[in-house]
Amino acid sequence: MGLRRTPRRAATPARPRHHLLGRNDQGQANILLIFGLTLALLSLTLLFVRIGAAGDMRSRTQTAADAAALAAASALQEAAAEELLAGNYPMPWFDEEVAEARAAEYARANGAVLTDIRASDNTMGRSGNIIRVEVRGAVCQRELEADGSRAWNDVVCDGSEEESDTTVGNASAIAIVEQPYECSRTAFRVECGGPVTSLDQARDLLDVHLIDQEGQYRFDPTVVYAGGAIVNCASLGQLHPTMCAVHQTLQEEFGGFYLTAGGQRYEPGSDHHAGMAVDYMMAPLGGTPTPPMDATAVTVINWVIQNASQLGVKGLIYDHHIWNASRDPVGPWESVKRFQQDTGNATQDHVDHIHLAAGPGPML
Structure with a gap:
């Protein structure tokens, strides 16, 4: 008897397997993402609070x-x-x-x-x-x-x-x-458009x-100036506009650095006559400036020499010496001054005051 063959059964299709683990990973990722976003928002909030504070x-x-x-x-x-x-x-x-x-x-x-x-x-x-x-x-x-x-x-x-x-x-x-x-x-007090x-x-x-900006110079309580008051151009006679502008600039830079000031006067042949000169008294008439006042005079003179070209200054005279913008170099007073005269009279020799001339033409 021949061998009996048992017919093979058709293969049963495999049941699909449900990927439960994969679905759990996705859920965890979402949770972590939300948690991370929450932390980021909290950090940004704290950052903004700190920046605001x-x-x-x-x-x-x-x-x-x-x-x-x-x-x-x-x-x-x-x-x-x-x-x-x-x-x-x-x-x-x-x-x-x-x-x-x-x-x-x-x-x-x-x-x-x-x-x-x-x-x-x-x-x-x-x-x-x-x-x-x-x-x-x-x-x-x-x-x-x-x-x-x-x-x-x-x-x-x-x-x-x-x-x-x-x-x-x-x-x-x-x-x-x-x-x-x-x-x-x-003559007696300061006035500002009236008493x-x-x-x-x-x-x-x-x-x-x-x-927005500090001044050019640090305050120095040891600096001594005349302590005088401001004198406007109208108080100095008919000043030439250039001389008036120089005077006003000096007021802004140095205030009342002098005791008194004299401007235009009847003096034919001089810059005073044309209103192109001002005398700044650094001592009482006929007197000699104190060392601090002399130092003040030299400080002002040095500044004037350095700025003479822009200001229209023609020259100046002080303490027996002269500086003329048309012939003398620009530099420190002690280096560029020239001896003028010594008559024995403190006023004529410009010991007690600075003579400053400004305006057109030569220095007279």
């Missing part, structure tokens, strides 16, 4: 610096106004003790501490009417009270706190007390505001 701190610290600078300048404004009311031209202006006390007070009132104050000007360091302050803004977490009795941002650091407990920021500001250039001296009769009127002549 830092910006707010900078803004408040700058406000404190501005207030401190204006307060210091206002303190000088008050003193200068009292001088004007008394009939005196105020100089020097800067009083470090008074200015510092006022600046510190206003800095602290605005949540900061005064760290530096200095004065400068554009008058060879004589007036100090430009004041720069630096402040450190500080809010101390350590000193906040748990019961809320002391609010955030109300406490100024005293410098002894740990850095981690303190939020700080630095800022600076510059303020100026504008000099009363419209004021001039009469100064009240403190409010005097204060209005001294504008205080913020500026």
Whole structure:
């Protein structure tokens, strides 16, 4: 009997396998993505909060610096106004003790501490009417009270706190007390378009505001000038426009650096006759300047020589010596001056005053 073959069964199709693990991985990835986005958003939120807090701190610290600078300048404004009311031209202006006390007070009132104050000007360091302050803004977490009795941002650091407990920021500001250039001296007192009769009127002549740049010279309390008052061109006779412009420029640069001044007068053949010369008295008539006043004269002369071409200065005479722009080189007075005369008369020899000529034509 032959072998019996059993027919093969058709292969049963394999059942599809469900990929449960793969579906779980996708779900976990979504969860991780959401978690990561949440962390990123939280980080960005914290970053924006920090940036906002830092910006707010900078803004408040700058406000404190501005207030401190204006307060210091206002303190000088008050003193200068009292001088004007008394009939005196105020100089020097800067009083470090008074200015510092006022600046510190206003800095602290605005949540900061005064760290530096200095004065400068554009008058060879004589007036100090430009004041720069630096402040450190500080809010101390350590000193906040748990019961809320002391609010955030109300406490100024005293410098002894740990850095981690303190939020700080630095800022600076510059303020100026504008000099009363419209004021001039009469025979007895200072007048500013008329007599100064009240403190409010005097204060209005001294504008205080913020500026962007310090003065050219650091304030030097040892610099001695004449302490005289401003004299306008109208008080010096019929000055030539060039001479008047030079005089006004000198007022802006040096204020009342002289005791008195004389301009146009009847003197045929001289620059005075044409209104092209002004005599700046550095000592009483016929006298000899003190060493500080002589140093002031030389300071002014050196500046005039350096700027003679732009100003239209023809020349000057002082202390037996002369400098003529048309024939003498530009340089320090001691190097370029030429001996003129020695008659034994302090006025004729220009010992007691600077003779300055400006305008067209040769020096006469």
